[in-house]
Amino acid sequence: MAGKRSGRQTAADTRSIDRNALGIGIATGAYALSFGAISVASGLSVLQTQTLSLFMFTGASQFAFVGVVGAGGGAVIAIVTALLLGARNSLYALSMGPVLSSKKKAIPLTALLTIDESTAMALRYNESKKASRRAFFATGISVYVFWNIGTAFGSLGASALSDPGVLGLDAAIPAGFLALLWPRLTGGSTSENRKMWALAITSAAVAISLIPFLRPGLPVLFSALVAVAASVLWGKKSRPIERN
Amino acid sequence: MWASILVASFGTYIEKLIGYMLPHRMLERESIRRMTGLLPISLLAALVAVQTFALNQTLVIDARVFGLGVAVVALMLRAPFLVVIIVAATSTAIVRWLGWLP
Structure with a gap:
């Protein structure tokens, strides 16, 4: 079935892609509301908050950046944390390159739209390059628009409050990170999920134990070493299987 | 603050851009794929x-802590997403208002 249709794209396919792209955009827009509010509560201005959504445009890095700044971690640690979290976008871009085969002129914009959601949608509609492209750009543009609208409303709303702490916004920050983490802990096979939980809990424990000894922000950076260690450890284990 | 916002935004954008410049075969390196997959989790x-x-x-x-439990x-x-954030924030605010936890 899928083979027969490959290379072609019906109007119904396009509609279904666009509808899903719109839905994802609205959902992330709602999430951007909380980003805008948290960013202002962390001490950034409305304009600074919007700049992050317009140009950084990658949720986890944005949340991490304002989280570190808000906790008093300082600029360098905030930048490094954002970059470490954004490293996966390089990988997305690497895998999207051949699929999208954008013209040179279009690459700067294509790069900006390369995020979790657009990449996931492009991979989901992989029956043809055309469908993949449509899914990537429809999702990327939809998320971009709603993400920025949500950010604006969230930051303007929070800046109208005198004390955001009263509303429990300080708890919204870890809840936001948890919501970003959750699909990565529950989305795989049972054994895969178990590994990811072990990694997450170890990383959290390392970070907590370092809080009293290091300036804010650094414990999170050190937890990245747990990922490096796990990567080496699990790599060794899986190698003999791959050779078979 | 502005300088760090611009540096961080530029840096994360370059991360995306660089993926379109590098040769596709880099993806075949299992160690790179594994590392970039695990980093966000940690x-x-x-x-x-x-x-x-x-x-x-x-x-x-x-x-x-209470808010996180509710999340x-x-x-x-x-x-x-938004429901998770709202219930976490609201429950935290309520617990604080009741004086159960600071």
């Missing part, structure tokens, strides 16, 4: 922990 888990238990450089247990329940019930 960092996000650490961020959850620190943002819940740290007050500057001291470990504290305050109303945020876990909401996620287990497959609540959408």
